[in-house]
Amino acid sequence: MRAVIVHPPKPGVEFSDLKEPIRHGKGSVKVRLLENGICGSDREIVRGRLATSRPPPGKDWLVLGHEAIGIVEESSDPRFKPGELVMPVNRRSYEGHCLNCLVGRPDFCEAEEYVEAGMVGMDGFMVEYYYDDPKYLVKVPSEIKDIAILAQPLSDLEKSIEEILAIQRRFIWTCDDGTYNCRRAIVFGSGATGTLFALLLKTYGFEVYIANRRDPLEGEAKIADEAGLVYYNYTKESLDKLKKLGFDLVIDTTGASASLIRHEIEILKPNGVLGLFGFPSEGEAVIPYDVFQRFIYKANVVVGIINGQKPHFQLALSHLAQWKSVWPGVTKRLITKVISINDEKEVIKALNAKEPGEIKVKIKWD
Amino acid sequence: MRAVIVHPPKPGVEFSDLKEPIRHGKGSVKVRLLENGICGSDREIVRGRLATSRPPPGKDWLVLGHEAIGIVEESSDPRFKPGELVMPVNRRSYEGHCLNCLVGRPDFCEAEEYVEAGMVGMDGFMVEYYYDDPKYLVKVPSEIKDIAILAQPLSDLEKSIEEILAIQRRFIWTCDDGTYNCRRAIVFGSGATGTLFALLLKTYGFEVYIANRRDPLEGEAKIADEAGLVYYNYTKESLDKLKKLGFDLVIDTTGASASLIRHEIEILKPNGVLGLFGFPSEGEAVIPYDVFQRFIYKANVVVGIINGQKPHFQLALSHLAQWKSVWPGVTKRLITKVISINDEKEVIKALNAKEPGEIKVKIKWD
Amino acid sequence: MRAVIVHPPKPGVEFSDLKEPIRHGKGSVKVRLLENGICGSDREIVRGRLATSRPPPGKDWLVLGHEAIGIVEESSDPRFKPGELVMPVNRRSYEGHCLNCLVGRPDFCEAEEYVEAGMVGMDGFMVEYYYDDPKYLVKVPSEIKDIAILAQPLSDLEKSIEEILAIQRRFIWTCDDGTYNCRRAIVFGSGATGTLFALLLKTYGFEVYIANRRDPLEGEAKIADEAGLVYYNYTKESLDKLKKLGFDLVIDTTGASASLIRHEIEILKPNGVLGLFGFPSEGEAVIPYDVFQRFIYKANVVVGIINGQKPHFQLALSHLAQWKSVWPGVTKRLITKVISINDEKEVIKALNAKEPGEIKVKIKWD
Amino acid sequence: MRAVIVHPPKPGVEFSDLKEPIRHGKGSVKVRLLENGICGSDREIVRGRLATSRPPPGKDWLVLGHEAIGIVEESSDPRFKPGELVMPVNRRSYEGHCLNCLVGRPDFCEAEEYVEAGMVGMDGFMVEYYYDDPKYLVKVPSEIKDIAILAQPLSDLEKSIEEILAIQRRFIWTCDDGTYNCRRAIVFGSGATGTLFALLLKTYGFEVYIANRRDPLEGEAKIADEAGLVYYNYTKESLDKLKKLGFDLVIDTTGASASLIRHEIEILKPNGVLGLFGFPSEGEAVIPYDVFQRFIYKANVVVGIINGQKPHFQLALSHLAQWKSVWPGVTKRLITKVISINDEKEVIKALNAKEPGEIKVKIKWD
Incomplete structure (x- = not known):
C-alpha cells in the first residue's frame, strides 16, 4: 500500500x-x-x-x-x-x-x-x-469533517489550557462573576498554533492579544476581527507597552529565540503564568536578578506545556464544532x-x- | 411598558x-x-x-x-x-x-x-x-439565536456536572485512555431537564441511559437515536436489571416521589455518585441499613445539585453551538x-x- | 511460630x-x-x-x-x-x-x-x-512507640478527612481567615473511632462536638476537656437543638441503627457534608421528600468513607506525634x-x- | 511603652x-x-x-x-x-x-x-x-512555647509546599504506594529557611538533600543526621552530579546570585518543579535555548513562592509540635x-x- x-x-x-x-x-x-x-x-x-x-x-x-x-x-x-x-x-x-x-x-x-x-x-x-x-x-462527527483535521494540533492546546487552569486553581483566579472575562492573555506567534491558541483562549472567556513581529496578513486580520482578538505588532509598538498593560496569561508559540522569554516574564501580572509551548531554536534568555525578585513577589509561574491526549482530542472536536456555528468565517479560513x-x-x-x-x-x- | x-x-x-x-x-x-x-x-x-x-x-x-x-x-x-x-x-x-x-x-x-x-x-x-x-x-452569539434560550436551563446542568466532576477528582475516575468513555450514566426523567442532562453527559463522553416510567414519545426517540442515548422504560423493564448493569453516575430530574431515591442509590457502582436535581414532591425514601453498608463500602456519594452561574451560561452557549453543528436534528427538536x-x-x-x-x-x- | x-x-x-x-x-x-x-x-x-x-x-x-x-x-x-x-x-x-x-x-x-x-x-x-x-x-518513630499502634485506626480517619476536604474544595469552604475555624463539626459515637475523629477534626481547626446517647465516662470527659471538645448527650438534650445549631460537617461512627441518618442529614448547614463511617447494623432510615428538598437546596453531600492507605498511616503518625506534645494527657488516656x-x-x-x-x-x- | x-x-x-x-x-x-x-x-x-x-x-x-x-x-x-x-x-x-x-x-x-x-x-x-x-x-499551645516562635518563618514554607503540591496535582505525582517517598527534593541554602524547608519536606515524605557552598557546621550536620537529610557541598562535589541524580523538587532559599537558577532548572526531572523562595540579590541567569527545550519537554514548572497566612501558621505549629516529639535533638538546636x-x-x-x-x-x- x-x-x-x-x-x-x-x-x-x-x-x-x-x-x-x-x-x-x-x-x-x-x-x-x-x-x-x-x-x-x-x-x-x-x-x-x-x-x-x-x-x-x-x-x-x-x-x-x-x-x-x-x-x-x-x-x-x-x-x-x-x-x-x-x-x-x-x-x-x-x-x-x-x-x-x-x-x-x-x-x-x-x-x-x-x-x-x-x-x-x-x-x-x-x-x-x-x-x-x-x-x-x-x-x-462527519458534520465537521471539513475542519476536523485541526483537532490534532488543537488537542495539544486543549491540554495546555487544562493544565494551566489546574495550576491556577491554587488561588482564586476566576473573576467576581465566576468567569475568566476579566483576565487578559497574550499569545506570541500567529502561525497555526498561535491562531488556534488565541481562538481557544477567547472561547474560555479571556481577553486575547495575539503578538507577532509583523502586521497581520489579510487572513489573520479577518480571523482576529471575527473572533474579537487584538493583533499586536511588537516591532512597531513596544514590548514596554505590553508591560504597562500587564497580562494574566502569556503563551509562547514562536519557537524563535529564547531571548524573548525574558520579556514574556516581565509582562506578567501578579499571579500570572507563562506557558512555553514553542521550542526555542536559538539564542539565550538573560534574566537579571531583579526580574526574578518581581517574579517571586508576583507569585508567577513558568510552565512547559506539551502534547494532548484522547480527552483533549475529544474536547478539540467539540470546540471545532462550536466554532463552526459561531465563527463560520474563521473556520473557513483555517x-x-x-x-x-x-x-x-x-x-x-x-x-x-x-x-x-x-x-x-x-x-x-x- | x-x-x-x-x-x-x-x-x-x-x-x-x-x-x-x-x-x-x-x-x-x-x-x-x-x-x-x-x-x-x-x-x-x-x-x-x-x-x-x-x-x-x-x-x-x-x-x-x-x-x-x-x-x-x-x-x-x-x-x-x-x-x-x-x-x-x-x-x-x-x-x-x-x-x-x-x-x-x-x-x-x-x-x-x-x-x-x-x-x-x-x-x-x-x-x-x-x-x-x-x-x-x-x-x-447571534448565530445560535434560535436555540440560545436553552442556555438558561442548561446552565444549571453545566454547573451540576462541573460540581460532580470536581467531587470525583478525589480519586482516578477517568478511564485508562484519560476520557470518561468507560463510565455509564443514567438520567431519571425525560423532560427538558432530563433530555438536556443526557445530551450534556454524552458530550462529556459518558455512555448515557435515559430512564422514565413510559416509552419515549416520537420526538424523544429521535433525539435519543441521533445523540446515541439509550432509552429505558423502567416500568416495563425492571429496576433490578439496572442494578445488575451498575452506574457510575445517576441523575434524578424527576421531581416525583422520594421513594425512587432508594433505587437510585442501589444501582450505583463503586465510587459512583447520585446527583439529586429534581425536588421530590411527595413520598419518602425508606432505606434499610444494608443499603447504607454497601453505600459506604462502595465509597458512594449523594449530592444536591442546583443553579448555574455566569460561567455556566457561557459554557451552555458553547455546548449549544457545538450541538447545532453535530446534532442538527436534535437541536431542531428542542x-x-x-x-x-x-x-x-x-x-x-x-x-x-x-x-x-x-x-x-x-x-x-x- | x-x-x-x-x-x-x-x-x-x-x-x-x-x-x-x-x-x-x-x-x-x-x-x-x-x-x-x-x-x-x-x-x-x-x-x-x-x-x-x-x-x-x-x-x-x-x-x-x-x-x-x-x-x-x-x-x-x-x-x-x-x-x-x-x-x-x-x-x-x-x-x-x-x-x-x-x-x-x-x-x-x-x-x-x-x-x-x-x-x-x-x-x-x-x-x-x-x-x-x-x-x-x-x-x-521510636519516640512515639507508646501510642503508635493508634496510627492504624487513625489512618482511616486521615483518609476520610482528606476525602471530605477534597469534596468541599468545589467551593470556598475555608473561612475569611483561610482556616476552618468558623466551621462546626459533630461526631456521632464516642468509641475509639469517634474520639480519634473528634481529635483529628479539632487538629484541622474545626469547632468539634462529640455526640452520644449517654453522658461521657470520666476518661472521655477528661479527653474532651483537654482537647476542647464539646460532649453532647442527645438522649438528654434534643436532636432538635442540634438542628438549630447547624453543622458544616457531620460524621457517623456509631454503627448503630440506620434511623439516625435522617437526623444527621437534617442538622446539616448549607454546603454541609455527612460522612458515613460506621456501618449501620440494623434499622432503616425513613427520609421524607421535604428533607430531600432541603438537602438539594443546601447543596449537601452524603459520602461513604473508608480505609486509609500508606500516606494516611504516615499522616496519622505525624498527628500522634503532635498530640503527644500538645495534648500529653489525652494521649496517655487513649x-x-x-x-x-x-x-x-x-x-x-x-x-x-x-x-x-x-x-x-x-x-x-x- | x-x-x-x-x-x-x-x-x-x-x-x-x-x-x-x-x-x-x-x-x-x-x-x-x-x-x-x-x-x-x-x-x-x-x-x-x-x-x-x-x-x-x-x-x-x-x-x-x-x-x-x-x-x-x-x-x-x-x-x-x-x-x-x-x-x-x-x-x-x-x-x-x-x-x-x-x-x-x-x-x-x-x-x-x-x-x-x-x-x-x-x-x-x-x-x-x-x-x-x-x-x-x-x-x-503552651506546651511548645520554647520553639513556637519558629512558626512564623515556617508558615511561609507551609504555604509554599501547599502551593507546590497543588500545582503538582495536575498529574499523578504521588508514588505507587500513594506517598511522596519516591520523590527526591533538594533545598539550596542551609540558613534558617533552608533548614526548616528541608525538615518540612522530609516530614512530607520526600528524600531530601540540602545544598550549600560549604561543608555543614557542626549544628547543621547534627540536624541533618537526626532528621535523615543528605548534606551536599556543591563547590566540592559538582553540580553535574546533581544533574545526573535528578530532582523532582528544587527549592532555592539562597537569596544569592541569580546565576544559580539556570543550574537549578537543569537538575529537574520530568514533571519536576523549581520553587524560588529566596530573592536573588545580584547577577543574572543566562539560560540557553536548549535548556528551555528540555524544560518544555519535561513539563517543568518554575514558581515564585512567598508568605504564609493563618492556616499555615496553624500547620506550622502542628509540625513543630510533631518535631518536638520525633526529633527532640533537632528542635533543641533550632x-x-x-x-x-x-x-x-x-x-x-x-x-x-x-x-x-x-x-x-x-x-x-x-
Missing part, C-alpha cells in the same frame, strides 16, 4: 509501496486514510532537524504523519463500526510502568517510555490504510490549502516548505 | 402595563426583550405552589420569567454595545457577605442572601425592556413551540399548563 | 503454632511483632459476624490482626534496616487492574481485587514474625489496657468482648 | 518609648509581648536595604518585628481569653477589593493592597503590648540564641548582624 516515508535522522521524504500492513497495539480496527494534515514538525523531520525523531525498532524508515482522519473499514471492537470516521492519537505508551501512562496520560510520562506516531519510534499515518488500537482512536495524495509532487513540496499565509495544509486520500 | 406579572404566594398570572422601568444592580445596560422561555418553576409560581417565591421588598407583585434573551439598546458599560444579544443570569447576590457570593458564585451561597429573578425577591424578565447590571449579562407575546391568551395558557411532548416553549417579543 | 488464628466465616479464635512462615508480596523484610491492637472488627470476626471475612485461597484459617507494630529483623530492601520499627498497611492490592489500585490507592478499588490483612483473604499480623513487602510497610501475648487467656477474653471505658487495648509480644 | 523602631527607608534602629498604644484592625485583643524572633528581613530594614519597607501612613517611623508570641491580657472577643498565648499573622489586608484577600489569602493579593507588620505600612510587634484584631491572631529585651545593646547588635551558626535568635520580654 502507498505511504509517505522518511529515514530519520537523515533528511528526505519519499513515496513508498509498503508490502506489510502497519499495525499498532491491538490493531483490531482497520482504518482507511481520508486526510492528513501537515505541520512544522513533519517538515523538521524531512529536513533532518528533529533530533528526537527515530524509526521503530529494527527498521531504518518511518511512515510520516501524525495528523490524520480515516474511515473504519473493519473492526472487531464493538465500539467502532465500519463507516465511522476516526482520528488517531499520536503519542502513546505501550509499556505501562509510568503511573501517568497507566492512567492514559503519556503526555505526563516520566519514564520516557512513550512513542510518537510519525516521529519517535512509531509509524505515522500517511499510509493508505493501517490497523489501529481502539484505545487510541477518537470518533469524528484550512488554507488542500492537496490530493495523487499529486505526489505537490505533496513532497508541501512537506518541504511552508507557504506564506499558510495556516493548515491538508492532503486528501480520496 | 408591558410585562407579565404574578402575586406570589397567591396563584394567578396577568399582563400589566408598568409605569416605572425595572432596574437591577448598576442598571447601566438597557435591554429590550426578544424572547422568554417558560419552565416548570414558572408554572409552579402561577399555581401558587412554589413556597419560596416572593415579590421584591415593598411590593406585592413580581415580574415573572427567568429565561430570557434581549438586545442591548443603550449601554454605559464599554463591554456591551447596542445591538448585541444578551442573556441575564437569574440568581444574584447584591449583599456580599457570603464568601462564595463575593467571588461570583451565589449558587453556593451559605447566607441565603441571594435573590432569584422572576422567583425570589427580584423582578424577572417577561417585560418589554429593563435596565440590567453588566456583571449579570451574558453575550449570546424548541417545541413558539408563541408571540401579542397572543396574550396563548401566553397565559402556556404559563398554566404543559402540553404533551413539550420540551421548551418560547415567547417571542418581536 | 505462635499466632492467633480464626476460621471465618465460623466463629471462634485460638492460639496456634504455625509451621510455615507467613509471607506477603515481595516478602523481602522480616518483621518480628512487638504489638497488636484490637478493634471492633476483630471481635466481629471472632463472633463469626463479619460477612466479608474469608481465609486466603486454599486455606480454612486466617491469622487475625490488622493493627500491628513490629521490628525489622532482616531486610534485603535498602529502605528498611534491622532494628527499625514498622507498621504494616492492612488493605492491599496485588492484582493491578484497577487504576486506583495501580497508583497505590486500593482504598478506592473499583474491581474488588484487594485483600485485607486479618480479615479478607490475607493473613493478619497476630503472629510472632512474618515476611512483608516493603511497599506496605510504614516506618514508626491506650486503656495492655495485655501480654503470654497471657493467652486474657488475650482471648479481650478478643471476645469490649470492656467498659475501653478506647484501645493492645497486646505486647516482648 | 517600650518599642524597637526603625525609620525606613533610612537605615538605623533604636529603642523608643511610645506614648500611644498600637492598635490593628478591630483591636479587640490586648496582647503583651513575650518573645520576638529576628530574621534576615529585619536586618535588611535596619541596614536601609529593603526597598519595599515603609512606615504606616502619616508617620516617619515603624515598630519593627514580624515574628512574635504574646499573651492575651484583655479581650472582648469570646474566642480569646486572658492568659492564652497568641502569635500574630504578619501580612494582612484591611481593604477588601482583591478576591484572594477577601477570602483570607492576602498571600495571593493581586491588588497590592496588603500591609506587612514591621515591614510595609504597618507597625510590627517589637513592642511591650499592643491591641490586635482576632482575625489575625493564632493560638499557640533556637541558637536568646537575648533579654533589657539587654538593649545586645538586641541592637543582633538586629545589625548575623552570628556564625545562627539559626534563630529570639528576644524575651519577660
Whole structure:
C-alpha cells in the first residue's frame, strides 16, 4: 500500500509501496486514510532537524504523519463500526510502568517510555490504510469533517489550557462573576498554533492579544476581527507597552529565540503564568536578578506545556464544532490549502516548505 | 411598558402595563426583550405552589420569567454595545457577605442572601425592556439565536456536572485512555431537564441511559437515536436489571416521589455518585441499613445539585453551538413551540399548563 | 511460630503454632511483632459476624490482626534496616487492574481485587514474625512507640478527612481567615473511632462536638476537656437543638441503627457534608421528600468513607506525634489496657468482648 | 511603652518609648509581648536595604518585628481569653477589593493592597503590648512555647509546599504506594529557611538533600543526621552530579546570585518543579535555548513562592509540635540564641548582624 516515508535522522521524504500492513497495539480496527494534515514538525523531520525523531525498532524508515482522519473499514471492537470516521492519537505508551501512562496520560510520562506516531519510534499515518488500537482512536462527527483535521494540533492546546487552569486553581483566579472575562492573555506567534491558541483562549472567556513581529496578513486580520482578538505588532509598538498593560496569561508559540522569554516574564501580572509551548531554536534568555525578585513577589509561574491526549482530542472536536456555528468565517479560513495524495509532487513540496499565509495544509486520500 | 406579572404566594398570572422601568444592580445596560422561555418553576409560581417565591421588598407583585434573551439598546458599560444579544443570569447576590457570593458564585451561597429573578425577591424578565447590571449579562452569539434560550436551563446542568466532576477528582475516575468513555450514566426523567442532562453527559463522553416510567414519545426517540442515548422504560423493564448493569453516575430530574431515591442509590457502582436535581414532591425514601453498608463500602456519594452561574451560561452557549453543528436534528427538536407575546391568551395558557411532548416553549417579543 | 488464628466465616479464635512462615508480596523484610491492637472488627470476626471475612485461597484459617507494630529483623530492601520499627498497611492490592489500585490507592478499588490483612483473604499480623513487602510497610518513630499502634485506626480517619476536604474544595469552604475555624463539626459515637475523629477534626481547626446517647465516662470527659471538645448527650438534650445549631460537617461512627441518618442529614448547614463511617447494623432510615428538598437546596453531600492507605498511616503518625506534645494527657488516656501475648487467656477474653471505658487495648509480644 | 523602631527607608534602629498604644484592625485583643524572633528581613530594614519597607501612613517611623508570641491580657472577643498565648499573622489586608484577600489569602493579593507588620505600612510587634484584631491572631499551645516562635518563618514554607503540591496535582505525582517517598527534593541554602524547608519536606515524605557552598557546621550536620537529610557541598562535589541524580523538587532559599537558577532548572526531572523562595540579590541567569527545550519537554514548572497566612501558621505549629516529639535533638538546636529585651545593646547588635551558626535568635520580654 502507498505511504509517505522518511529515514530519520537523515533528511528526505519519499513515496513508498509498503508490502506489510502497519499495525499498532491491538490493531483490531482497520482504518482507511481520508486526510492528513501537515505541520512544522513533519517538515523538521524531512529536513533532518528533529533530533528526537527515530524509526521503530529494527527498521531504518518511518511512515510520516501524525495528523490524520480515516474511515473504519473493519473492526472487531464493538465500539467502532465500519463507516465511522476516526482520528488517531499520536503519542502513546505501550509499556505501562509510568503511573501517568497507566492512567492514559503519556503526555505526563516520566519514564520516557512513550512513542510518537510519525516521529519517535512509531509509524505515522500517511499510509493508505493501517490497523489501529481502539484505545487510541477518537470518533469524528462527519458534520465537521471539513475542519476536523485541526483537532490534532488543537488537542495539544486543549491540554495546555487544562493544565494551566489546574495550576491556577491554587488561588482564586476566576473573576467576581465566576468567569475568566476579566483576565487578559497574550499569545506570541500567529502561525497555526498561535491562531488556534488565541481562538481557544477567547472561547474560555479571556481577553486575547495575539503578538507577532509583523502586521497581520489579510487572513489573520479577518480571523482576529471575527473572533474579537487584538493583533499586536511588537516591532512597531513596544514590548514596554505590553508591560504597562500587564497580562494574566502569556503563551509562547514562536519557537524563535529564547531571548524573548525574558520579556514574556516581565509582562506578567501578579499571579500570572507563562506557558512555553514553542521550542526555542536559538539564542539565550538573560534574566537579571531583579526580574526574578518581581517574579517571586508576583507569585508567577513558568510552565512547559506539551502534547494532548484522547480527552483533549475529544474536547478539540467539540470546540471545532462550536466554532463552526459561531465563527463560520474563521473556520473557513483555517484550512488554507488542500492537496490530493495523487499529486505526489505537490505533496513532497508541501512537506518541504511552508507557504506564506499558510495556516493548515491538508492532503486528501480520496 | 408591558410585562407579565404574578402575586406570589397567591396563584394567578396577568399582563400589566408598568409605569416605572425595572432596574437591577448598576442598571447601566438597557435591554429590550426578544424572547422568554417558560419552565416548570414558572408554572409552579402561577399555581401558587412554589413556597419560596416572593415579590421584591415593598411590593406585592413580581415580574415573572427567568429565561430570557434581549438586545442591548443603550449601554454605559464599554463591554456591551447596542445591538448585541444578551442573556441575564437569574440568581444574584447584591449583599456580599457570603464568601462564595463575593467571588461570583451565589449558587453556593451559605447566607441565603441571594435573590432569584422572576422567583425570589427580584423582578424577572417577561417585560418589554429593563435596565440590567453588566456583571449579570451574558453575550449570546447571534448565530445560535434560535436555540440560545436553552442556555438558561442548561446552565444549571453545566454547573451540576462541573460540581460532580470536581467531587470525583478525589480519586482516578477517568478511564485508562484519560476520557470518561468507560463510565455509564443514567438520567431519571425525560423532560427538558432530563433530555438536556443526557445530551450534556454524552458530550462529556459518558455512555448515557435515559430512564422514565413510559416509552419515549416520537420526538424523544429521535433525539435519543441521533445523540446515541439509550432509552429505558423502567416500568416495563425492571429496576433490578439496572442494578445488575451498575452506574457510575445517576441523575434524578424527576421531581416525583422520594421513594425512587432508594433505587437510585442501589444501582450505583463503586465510587459512583447520585446527583439529586429534581425536588421530590411527595413520598419518602425508606432505606434499610444494608443499603447504607454497601453505600459506604462502595465509597458512594449523594449530592444536591442546583443553579448555574455566569460561567455556566457561557459554557451552555458553547455546548449549544457545538450541538447545532453535530446534532442538527436534535437541536431542531428542542424548541417545541413558539408563541408571540401579542397572543396574550396563548401566553397565559402556556404559563398554566404543559402540553404533551413539550420540551421548551418560547415567547417571542418581536 | 505462635499466632492467633480464626476460621471465618465460623466463629471462634485460638492460639496456634504455625509451621510455615507467613509471607506477603515481595516478602523481602522480616518483621518480628512487638504489638497488636484490637478493634471492633476483630471481635466481629471472632463472633463469626463479619460477612466479608474469608481465609486466603486454599486455606480454612486466617491469622487475625490488622493493627500491628513490629521490628525489622532482616531486610534485603535498602529502605528498611534491622532494628527499625514498622507498621504494616492492612488493605492491599496485588492484582493491578484497577487504576486506583495501580497508583497505590486500593482504598478506592473499583474491581474488588484487594485483600485485607486479618480479615479478607490475607493473613493478619497476630503472629510472632512474618515476611512483608516493603511497599506496605510504614516506618514508626521510636519516640512515639507508646501510642503508635493508634496510627492504624487513625489512618482511616486521615483518609476520610482528606476525602471530605477534597469534596468541599468545589467551593470556598475555608473561612475569611483561610482556616476552618468558623466551621462546626459533630461526631456521632464516642468509641475509639469517634474520639480519634473528634481529635483529628479539632487538629484541622474545626469547632468539634462529640455526640452520644449517654453522658461521657470520666476518661472521655477528661479527653474532651483537654482537647476542647464539646460532649453532647442527645438522649438528654434534643436532636432538635442540634438542628438549630447547624453543622458544616457531620460524621457517623456509631454503627448503630440506620434511623439516625435522617437526623444527621437534617442538622446539616448549607454546603454541609455527612460522612458515613460506621456501618449501620440494623434499622432503616425513613427520609421524607421535604428533607430531600432541603438537602438539594443546601447543596449537601452524603459520602461513604473508608480505609486509609500508606500516606494516611504516615499522616496519622505525624498527628500522634503532635498530640503527644500538645495534648500529653489525652494521649496517655487513649491506650486503656495492655495485655501480654503470654497471657493467652486474657488475650482471648479481650478478643471476645469490649470492656467498659475501653478506647484501645493492645497486646505486647516482648 | 517600650518599642524597637526603625525609620525606613533610612537605615538605623533604636529603642523608643511610645506614648500611644498600637492598635490593628478591630483591636479587640490586648496582647503583651513575650518573645520576638529576628530574621534576615529585619536586618535588611535596619541596614536601609529593603526597598519595599515603609512606615504606616502619616508617620516617619515603624515598630519593627514580624515574628512574635504574646499573651492575651484583655479581650472582648469570646474566642480569646486572658492568659492564652497568641502569635500574630504578619501580612494582612484591611481593604477588601482583591478576591484572594477577601477570602483570607492576602498571600495571593493581586491588588497590592496588603500591609506587612514591621515591614510595609504597618507597625510590627517589637513592642511591650499592643491591641490586635482576632482575625489575625493564632493560638499557640503552651506546651511548645520554647520553639513556637519558629512558626512564623515556617508558615511561609507551609504555604509554599501547599502551593507546590497543588500545582503538582495536575498529574499523578504521588508514588505507587500513594506517598511522596519516591520523590527526591533538594533545598539550596542551609540558613534558617533552608533548614526548616528541608525538615518540612522530609516530614512530607520526600528524600531530601540540602545544598550549600560549604561543608555543614557542626549544628547543621547534627540536624541533618537526626532528621535523615543528605548534606551536599556543591563547590566540592559538582553540580553535574546533581544533574545526573535528578530532582523532582528544587527549592532555592539562597537569596544569592541569580546565576544559580539556570543550574537549578537543569537538575529537574520530568514533571519536576523549581520553587524560588529566596530573592536573588545580584547577577543574572543566562539560560540557553536548549535548556528551555528540555524544560518544555519535561513539563517543568518554575514558581515564585512567598508568605504564609493563618492556616499555615496553624500547620506550622502542628509540625513543630510533631518535631518536638520525633526529633527532640533537632528542635533543641533550632533556637541558637536568646537575648533579654533589657539587654538593649545586645538586641541592637543582633538586629545589625548575623552570628556564625545562627539559626534563630529570639528576644524575651519577660
